[in-house]
Amino acid sequence: MDTITYLKNFIKDKNIASITPTSNVGVRKVCSKINFENTDLIVEYGPGTGVFSNYLLKNMRDDSRLILIERNKNFGSILKRTIQDPRVVVVNDSAENVLETLRSYKESQADYIISGIPFIMIKEDMKNRILYNTHRALKKGGKFLVYQTCFQADHHLKIYLDRFFSSVETKYEIRNIPPLRLYEAIK
Structure with missing residues (x-):
């Protein structure tokens, strides 16, 4: 189901980077950098069908919040329909507007921001x-x-x-199709 959904959206939307959702191994590898016990707010850019979102919700505290910023309206509709959790807010917008999104939901700053948006396809400015x-x-x-x-x-x-960040580390995760390059940037 998810791969078919991704493929249909990939064909119609040039801002989608993959024809398949991230594997469980890839999700766990990225999320291994999160200290869920000390996290109040996570923001996710480009959650697609919610593979990361669902993993985050399983591991977050009951009083933590998750803001999903999804530019693709089709994916946004899927997220709103499939994720029924009071800790989640789905916003149909661009990642560049993250500060306005935080203000509109009375949040000041996030502990973590996760992103799968295709930076290689985004203009420099x-x-x-x-x-x-x-x-x-x-x-x-x-x-x-x-x-x-x-x-x-x-x-x-x-x-x-x-x-922009004081510390940036990169690694590969080859147990994903396609393989992933992972970045951990610390403020």
């Missing part, structure tokens, strides 16, 4: 706006956890992340 606003939206010590398909050059996103 938009990429810089997203990263600048992401940095501002995180608490001191907060983490921006990014997963991207491995088809980009080694330096591509890291160069941009290094401009």
Whole structure:
């Protein structure tokens, strides 16, 4: 079901980076960087059909919040229909507007922001706006956890992340189709 949904949206929307959702291994690897016990707010950019969202909800505290920012209206509708949890807010918007989204839901800063949006396909000025606003939206010590398909050059996103974050680490996860490049950027 999810792969078919991704494929249909991939064909219609140039902003979707993959034809299949991230594997359970990829989700666990990205989320292993999260301290769920000390987390009040997580924001997810581009949640698609909610593979990460559902994993996050299983591990978050009952009083934590999850804001899902999904630009694709079809995916947004799926999320609203399939995730019925009072801790979740689904917002149909762009990641660049994360600060306005936080303000509108009376949140100041997030502990973690997770992103699967295809930075390789985003123009430089938009990429810089997203990263600048992401940095501002995180608490001191907060983490921006990014997963991207491995088809980009080694330096591509890291160069941009290094401009905004004090520490950036990258790793590969080959047990995903396609393999992923993972970034952990700390404010």
